[in-house]
Amino acid sequence: MPTPTPHISAAPGDFAETVLLPGDPRRARHVADRYLEGAREVTAVRGMLGFTGTYRGHRLSVMGTGMGIPSASIYTTELIKEYRVRNLIRIGTCGAMRLEVKVRDVILAMGACTDSGVNRARFAGADFAAVADYHLLRTAADTASRLGTPVHVGSVISGDLFYHPTPAVFERYAAMGVLAAEMEAAGIYGVAAEHGGRALAICTVSDHLLSHEAMTVEERETSIAAMVELALETAIAL
Numbered sequence: 001m002p003t004p005t006p007h008i009s010a011a012p013g014d015f016a017e018t019v020l021l022p023g024d025p026r027r028a029r030h031v032a033d034r035y036l037e038g039a040r041e042v043t044a045v046r047g048m049l050g051f052t053g054t055y056r057g058h059r060l061s062v063m064g065t066g067m068g069i070p071s072a073s074i075y076t077t078e079l080i081k082e083y084r085v086r087n088l089i090r091i092g093t094c095g096a097m098r099l100e101v102k103v104r105d106v107i108l109a110m111g112a113c114t115d116s117g118v119n120r121a122r123f124a125g126a127d128f129a130a131v132a133d134y135h136l137l138r139t140a141a142d143t144a145s146r147l148g149t150p151v152h153v154g155s156v157i158s159g160d161l162f163y164h165p166t167p168a169v170f171e172r173y174a175a176m177g178v179l180a181a182e183m184e185a186a187g188i189y190g191v192a193a194e195h196g197g198r199a200l201a202i203c204t205v206s207d208h209l210l211s212h213e214a215m216t217v218e219e220r221e222t223s224i225a226a227m228v229e230l231a232l233e234t235a236i237a238l
């Protein structure tokens with residue numbers, strides 16, 4: 001695969017060793033503008049923006065992944081294989097499905113179940129245990145303690161369908177201890193395993209699948225800030 005890749009126009013060396021990965025490319029711009037010094041746009045193919053700057057003196061990148069496992073898998077594969085990125089930290093939102101998890105809470109996705117076929121395709125048809133990298137997970141948990149940011153640590157389900165025709169499946173997932181639904185972590189964990197990267201998904205609960213409570217626009221900003229700050233501080237502690 002030549003660099004620039006089919007989906008990323010950055011030059012070799014344009015990405016830092018660690019990349020924060022929101023789904024929304026405009027959130028990538030927001031994180032770069034708000035938190036990174038000297039941030040420079042390094043890619044914008046299909047509007048999927050990526051930036052590199054420094055945070056507290058450490059070189060750091062942030063790039064959108066788009067929604068869903070296929071989109072996130074393309075970008076993260078190219079980041080690892082072609083840009084030598086080592087650490088992938090997803091910063092996203094999720095829908096909670098257990099009552100002890102509240103809107104605005106932050107989840108560290110220790111494991112990611114999925115109804116997608118991507119990891120079976122990679123893993124000779126068997127069930128692959130899509131887990132976070134332990135060093136990233138432990139660093140994030142320790143950093144959360146230091147910052148006083150409460151977190152839930154557990155599993156999420158990375159679903160292919162946002163609009164699921166059988167929402168009752170979420171009750172089954174919840175009964176199996178799954179904390180929340182999102183749409184990328186299991187794919188990113190599979191990509192990291194296949195290509196030798198390290199990955200962790202940190203998610204803010206934006207809505208609740210049982211209570212149907214959801215964040216207001218203002219709450220989204222502040223609650224997401226707690227997650228972004230946790231991800232930034234984790235990134236520089238690795």
Ligand code: HPA
Binds near residue numbers: 093095159183207209
């Ligand atoms: N499902 C899947 N992904 C999500 C959700 C959800 O309910 N909320 C935020 N991301």
